[in-house]
Amino acid sequence: MATSHKDSQASPHLKSALAEFLQAYPTFQTTSFIDELRKREFSRFDEQGHIYLDYTGGGLYAYSQIREHTDMLRYGLFGNPHSTNPTSEAATELIERAKSYILDYSNSLPDEYVAIFPSTATGEIKPVGEAYFFRPGDHYVLTFDNHNSVNGIREFAGPKGAEVTYVPVIPPELRIDEGWMHRYLDQAHFDGNNLLAYPAQSNFSGVRHSLDWIKEAGELPARWAR
Structure with missing residues (x-):
């Protein structure tokens, strides 16, 4: 008969083993807030x-999110956001608040960035490739651990004459090779429409890459979109 996780938690043997583990590794107790979060929300x-x-593929919703979202729908009146009646304005305000929160969270200036809500990652990235003004001599730089949708932009860059370059990630941690990144950014044409794309958190490895590359690319003499 299979033993469930719940049954295992209550077993005296497990409690004894946990006590021994905590005695050997006392700093583990500093992560108890994760256990409380799991108990409360999941x-x-x-x-x-x-x-x-599979949190890199899709995070699960917490109980508090369900409660707050349910209350919002229960007590709010939200209509089509493409109109001017009160319910429409309520929906528009909610959408704009969400966009503003996303920009604030990512330290992105609204004069430089726009938050959009696509149905899929591919649906979000494809318009960038279609609309970006690649020309011969331009440079599209991306990392090996980008999402497939980001890789797809090369199908628009290459036919327009732009050079596509992949920056390697270094094992075992699979972080961006800083030397190669500096080199490729510096090689870009001064007056080109260059594009840099890499994940803040890798969909492949879960590694959180430095966001400093965005600022550095923007400060270079060459024109970089990122």
Whole structure:
């Protein structure tokens, strides 16, 4: 008979093993807030005997999100945002607040960036490739661990004569090779429409790359969009 995670939690053997573990590794107790968060927001894991690992593919919703979203729908009146009646204006205000929050969270200036809500990652990135003004001699630089949708921009860059270059990531941590990144950024044409694309957090490895490359590319003499 299979033993559920919930049953294992209550077993005296597990409690004894946990006590020994904490004695050997006392700093583990500093992560107890994660256990409290799991118990408070994701107790259905234990109730259903699940372990979820695919957070880079899609994060799970917490109980507090369900409650707040339910209350918003229950007590609010939201109509088509493309009109001027009160329900439409309420929906528009909610959308604009969400966009503003995203820009603030990512330290992005509204004069330089726009937040959009596509149905998929590919749907978000494809218009960039279609609309970007690549020309012969321009440079499209991306990293090996980009999402497939970002790789797809090369299908628009290459036929227009732009050079496509991949910056390697270095094992074992799979972080961006800084030497190659500096080299490729410096090689860009001064008056070109160059484009830099890399993930803030890798969809492949989960590594969080430095966002300093965005600022550095913007400060170079060559014209970089990023």
